[in-house]
Amino acid sequence: MADALLGPVVEVLVEKAINLASEQIGRFVAFKKDLEKLRHTLTLIQALLHEAEERQVTQPLVKLWLEKLERVAFDAGNLLDDINYEMIRRKVEIQNQMKRKKISMDLKRINQEALRFGFQPQIGATDAPRVTPKDRETAAATVDTGFVGRDNDVSAIVKMLTAPNNNDTISVLPIVGMGGIGKTALARKVYNDPKIKEHFEESMWVCVSDDFNDNRLFRLMLESLKAPMTGVEGKDAKVNRLKELLGPKRYLLVLDDVWSKDSRLWNDFLKSLKGTSEAMGSWILVTTREREVATITRISSPQDYSLKELSHDQCWLILKENAFGAGKVPNRRQEDIGLKIAEKCQGLPLAASVLGGMLRNKGTAEWETLENRLQSVGGGEIAEILKLSFYHLPYPSLKKCLAYCSIFPKDFKMKKNQLIQLWMAEGFLHSNPRNNM
Numbered sequence: 415m416a417d418a419l420l421g422p423v424v425e426v427l428v429e430k431a432i433n434l435a436s437e438q439i440g441r442f443v444a445f446k447k448d449l450e451k452l453r454h455t456l457t458l459i460q461a462l463l464h465e466a467e468e469r470q471v472t473q474p475l476v477k478l479w480l481e482k483l484e485r486v487a488f489d490a491g492n493l494l495d496d497i498n499y500e501m502i503r504r505k506v507e508i509q510n511q512m513k514r515k516k517i518s519m520d521l522k523r524i525n526q527e528a529l530r531f532g533f534q535p536q537i538g539a540t541d542a543p544r545v546t547p548k549d550r551e552t553a554a555a556t557v558d559t560g561f562v563g564r565d566n567d568v569s570a571i572v573k574m575l576t577a578p579n580n581n582d583t584i585s586v587l588p589i590v591g592m593g594g595i596g597k598t599a600l601a602r603k604v605y606n607d608p609k610i611k612e613h614f615e616e617s618m619w620v621c622v623s624d625d626f627n628d629n630r631l632f633r634l635m636l637e638s639l640k641a642p643m644t645g646v647e648g649k650d651a652k653v654n655r656l657k658e659l660l661g662p663k664r665y666l667l668v669l670d671d672v673w674s675k676d677s678r679l680w681n682d683f684l685k686s687l688k689g690t691s692e693a694m695g696s697w698i699l700v701t702t703r704e705r706e707v708a709t710i711t712r713i714s715s716p717q718d719y720s721l722k723e724l725s726h727d728q729c730w731l732i733l734k735e736n737a738f739g740a741g742k743v744p745n746r747r748q749e750d751i752g753l754k755i756a757e758k759c760q761g762l763p764l765a766a767s768v769l770g771g772m773l774r775n776k777g778t779a780e781w782e783t784l785e786n787r788l789q790s791v792g793g794g795e796i797a798e799i800l801k802l803s804f805y806h807l808p809y810p811s812l813k814k815c816l817a818y819c820s821i822f823p824k825d826f827k828m829k830k831n832q833l834i835q836l837w838m839a840e841g842f843l844h845s846n847p848r849n850n851m
Contacts, residue, residue: 459483562763563728564600571604571699571719575666576613580695583688588700588708591721594764594796597701600721601668604699614696615663619670623825626674628683632656635667653686660691672702677710723761730756732763736770751781758788758799765796768803814842 574587589597604610605617618638620631632652636643639659646655667687674680687698700711708718724732733756738744744752752773759765773781787802807813815837822828837843 562732563724564596564603567600567721568603568607572607572609575697576609583694584696584698586698586700586711588702588711588718589721590702590705590708590718593703594762595721595723596763597721598670601670601699601701605666605668610666614666616660616665618665618667620668621670621825622672624673626672626676626679628679628686631683653690656690662692664693665691665696666699668699670701672700672707673704675704675706675710680710724763726753726756729759729761729766732766733770736767737773745778747778748781751785755785755788762796765799768799772803772806811842818842
C-alpha cells in the first residue's frame with residue numbers, strides 16, 4: 415500500500431512550501447510577485463490532491479502525476495529555504511533567482527497537467543477543522559465484528575481443545591484463512607472462553623508475524639505470563655524459567671499470525687517447548703494465512719481448521735452496525751445499496767467493518783458514491799478497501815498521522831504520548847490546551 419501514502423507525503427511537502435512562501439511574501443518585497451505566484455500555484459495544487467490520491471487507485475497516470483509533483487514540491491521547499499537563508503545574509507544571487515523561476519515554471523506545468531486530468535478543486539478541502547474532543551466518535555457497537563456468524567466455529571474449537579483423554583503432551587491446531595477473514599478475532603474469542611479458562615491452568619498469547627525466532631517467542635511467552643525477566647538471558651534461561659512456571663500445568667498457547675514456512679525453525683521451537691511442562695493435554699493454537707504453515711505446524715490433529723467466508727447477510731449485519739450503531743436503522747435506499755456493498759466484501763468481516771465505518775453518519779448520496787467507487791476498484795480486494803478507507807479519512811492531518819506510523823516495524827508497540835510528540839514535531843498536529851490526546 416505504499417502508493418496510498420504518496421498523497422499525504424505530497425501534501426506535507428506542498429503545505430510546507432505554501433507556509434514558507436506566505437512567510438516570505440511579507441518580509442521580502444523584492445520577491446513579492448514571484449512568491450505570490452508560487453503560493454497561488456501551490457494552493458491550487460493542494461486543492462487537487464484529495465481527488466488525485468483517490469483516482470490514483472484506478473488511473474496509473476494520476477499516480478505518475480503525484481510522483482512528479484512530489485519531486486517538484488520538494489524542490490520548491492528547498493528553494494524557499496535557500497531564499498530565506500540568502501535573504502538573512504542579504505546576498506541573494508542570480509542563480510537563486512533563476513532556480514526560483516524554474517521551480518515556478520515546473521509548478522505551473524504540473525498544475526496544467528492536473529487540469530488535463532479533469533480534477534476539480536474541492537472547496538474547503540484545505541481548510542478542514544482541527545480535531546477537538548467534541549469531534550471525536552467512539553464505537554460501542556453491540557455486535558463484535560470478529561464474531562458475527564462464528565458461534566459454531568468457537569464451539570467446535572473449544573470442544574476440540576477441551577476434549578478428555580488427550581494423552582499428548584502438546585497438540586497443535588492451525589486456523590487457516592485469508593487476510594481479514596477473522597482468524598485472530600476467532601482465536602481471541604476461544605482464548606477468552608470460560609470453558610477454556612476452566613480447562614487450562616495457564617494461557618499465553620504471542621503475536622508472531624514474520625519473525626519466527628524461538629528465543630523471541632519464549633521471551634514473549636514469559637511476558638504473557640507476566641513473569642519477572644531479571645536475570646533471564648538467552649534461550650536456555652528462558653526455557654528453564656518457563657519450566658519453573660508451567661511445571662505440571664496444562665496450558666494453551668496462541669501463536670497468532672504465523673508466516674514462516676521453515677520447518678526447522680518450528681521443530682526446534684517445539685522440541686524446546688515440550689520440556690517446559692509435564693502435563694498432558696496442552697494445546698498450541700496457530701493462526702495463519704498460509705496452508706503450508708498449517709501443514710508444518712499440525713501435530714496430533716487430523717486436519718487444520720479452515721475458516722470460511724461469512725454470508726452476504728452476515729457482512730451486511732457487520733456493515734450496518736458499524737454505520738449506524740445500536741438502535742438506528744437505514745432507510746430503504748440505504749439498505750438496498752448496503753446489501754450490494756456487502757456483496758463486495760466477499761465474506762470478509764474486516765472489509766465489512768471498514769466500509770461500515772466509512773459510511774457512519776453519511777447520507778444516501780455518499781452511500782451511492784461509495785458503491786460506485788467499489789465498482790471502479792473491483793471491490794472485494796481487502797487492500798483496495800483499506801486504501802479507500804484511508805482516502806476517506808475526514809481530515810488531512812489524520813492521513814499524515816496514519817502514514818507516519820508506516821515507518822515503524824510490524825507489531826511495534828507504540829507509546830501514545832511519544833507518538834503524539836513525534837506527530838507534533840513533524841507539524842502534523844498543533845498544541846491545543848483543550849485537546850487531551
